[in-house]
Amino acid sequence: MGLFNRLGNQYLKRRLSSIDEMKENPLKAQAKVLTELLKRGKGTVYGQKHNFSGISSPGDFREKVPVVNYNELTPFIHRAMQGEKNVLWPGRMENFAKSSGTTESSSKLIPVSEEGLKNCHYLGGRDMLAIYLRNHPDSKLITGKNLSIGGSQEGSPVAGKNNFYTGNISAIVMKNLPFWAQLGRTPGLKVALMNDWEKKLEAITAITSQQKITSLAGSPMWMLLLLQHIQKEQKFKDIREVWPHLEVFFHGSVSFAPYKPLFEELDGAGTLRYQEIYNATEGFFGIQDLTDDTSMLLMLNYGIFYEFIPEEDFSDESPETLLLSEVKTGRKYSLVISTNSGLWRYKIGDSIKFTSLNPFRFKIMGRTKHCLNVFGEDLFAEQGEAALAKACKRTGTLMSNFTVAPFFYSQGEKGYHEWVVEFKKPPARPEEFAKILDEELCNLNEDYRQKRKADTAIDKPVVREVPEGTFYQWLKSKEKLGGQHKIPAxxxxxxxVEEILSSLRTVS
Incomplete structure (x- = not known):
């Protein structure tokens, strides 16, 4: 392994040179990306429809190609899923990553091309390692294995014409990793891609407890569940009793803030390092490159061309976008991306705020719409409202106002959603109402359903009934009475939630 490690270190050093070049010439990097994307896409169905051959500048691109959402791309994605070639990207698309949908669909299927894997997701993983090793030259990371928990997978034949692969983006990435990359991670694919979470948990615990683990990677929620399970099995106080060489947790997908204190409880020595990444279903966007700043470096040479919608235009049907050269720090922007997987001027629904323009660093601000995503559920406000309406209809109740927030994990316990609801006509059986609400949410949202399956990651929701007038009094106390103010769904x-419940306790 000595030669292998030396070759790996040399490669990572070359990646650092590429990162530094991108930081020094960000606009040049983006111009090169757009030119290559248009060149590759001009012969596709989508490229011919929007005359990619006649586009010679970012201005032309913004003028001739519309900003779209998932529903507007769906017909093209369906054609690609039927096996048709050259629809959104050259060739036949063989991988589609599952992601949360809107009220119209419980999940989205995002195309993932071979170029998207190699030149975006894989480069992001390598650059993450390169940056970490530069920041920590004393690291022994490569002498051990990375423990990463894969997502669910499923093969999906369509009418006998095409066998394509669907699953979480982590499952697609793991399944297609080159052999040399598989050597550095654990558990093996057979276990990592298991669909049964409880069996996967047992298998990962049995395998990795005996291995030299130097790093962890994944969603904080899932990793915390694994560590708590291993703690229960191994009876440790400090995770290094199991993995004495553990250095770092590479995390992303949801906010880390609620989880960090719980990881610190498992880290008796207090020396575990954390590095955040922004690896979404649609692409690998950012890497934390400083040890004292959780902002992430926007990765501009991964085959993704970026545009930005200012916050005041989030709700516009056909918004004007800004280029990288036009953004400012301290302002909130919605991301619009064109990618080497065939997403063209696509609104992903995430918003960011730049903290630096030299180089371009940012922080994730959340969804452009109200959304719960503490446990990886990506539950939209529209879905919550629809589920509540159906639960009210099925139980003969009437609801006037509501808000919902997560109840965070405590040691060894699951979190859940706490719904504070003001009824005009309360349910006769509150437990039944909560059960039906849970069922409807599962029907509307794929990610929520998976997290709730067998109480895997989220416990059943709790509905708190509050007296009529509660939300009005809360708005009044905040001096927010009036039509322009809304209850945060x-x-x-x-x-x-705490302010509302606290006001009730004060009154009582």
């Missing part, structure tokens, strides 16, 4: 923190 969803929040990833408990500020609103």
């Amino acid at each position: 969803m929040s990833n923190n408990r500020q609103f």
Whole structure:
């Protein structure tokens, strides 16, 4: 392994040179990306429809190609899923990553091309390692294995014409990793891609407890569940009793803030390092490159061309976009991306705020719409409202106002969603109402359903009934009475819920 490690280190050093070049010439990097994307896409169905051959500048691109959402791309994605070639990207698309949908669909299927894997997701993983090793030259990371938990997978034949692969983006990435990359990670694919979470948990615990683990990677929620399970099995106080060489946790997908104190409880020595990444279903966008700043470096040479919608235009049907050269720090922007997997001027629904323009660093601000995503559920406000309406209809109740927030993990316990609801006509059986609400949410949202399956990651929701007038009094106390103010339907923190419940306790 000595030669292998030396070759790996040399490669990672070359990647650092590429990162530094991107940081020094960000606009040049983006111009090169757009030119290559248009060149590759001009012969596709989508490229011919929008005359990619006649586009010679970012201005032309913005003028001739519309900003779209998932529903507007769906017909093209369906054609690609039927086996048709050259629809959104050259060739036949063989991988589609599952992601949360909107109220119209419980899940989205995002095309993932071979170029998207090699020149985006894989480069992101390598650059993450390169940056970490530069920041920590004393690291022994490569002497051990990375423990990463894969997502679910499923093969999906369509009418006998085409066998394509669907699964979480982590499952697609793992399944297609080159052999040399598989050597550095654990568990093996057979276990990592298991669909049964409880069996996967047992298998990962049995395998990795005996291995030299130097790093962890994945969603904080899933990793915490694994570590708590291993703690229960191994009876440790400090995770290094199991993995004495553990150095770092590479994390992403949801906010780390609620989880960090719980990881610190498992880290008796207090020396575990953390590095955040922004690896979404649609692409690998950012890497934390400084040890004292959680902002992430926007990766501009991964085959993704970026545009930005200012916050005041989030709700516009055909918004004007800004280029990288036009953004400012401290302002909130919605991401629009064109990618080497065939997403063209696609609104992903995430918003960011730049903290630096030299180089371009940013922080994730959340969804452009109200959305719960503490446990990886990506539950939209529209879905919550629809589920509540159906639960009210099925139980003969009437609801006037609501808000929902997560109840965070405590040691060894699951979190759940706490719904504070003001009824005009309350349910006769509150437990039944909560059960039906849970069922409807599962029907509307694929990610929520998976997290709730067998109480895997999220416990059943709790519905708190509050007296009529509660939300009005809360708005009044905040001096927010009036038509322009709205009840926050969803929040990833408990500020609103705690304020409302606290006001009731004060009155009583």
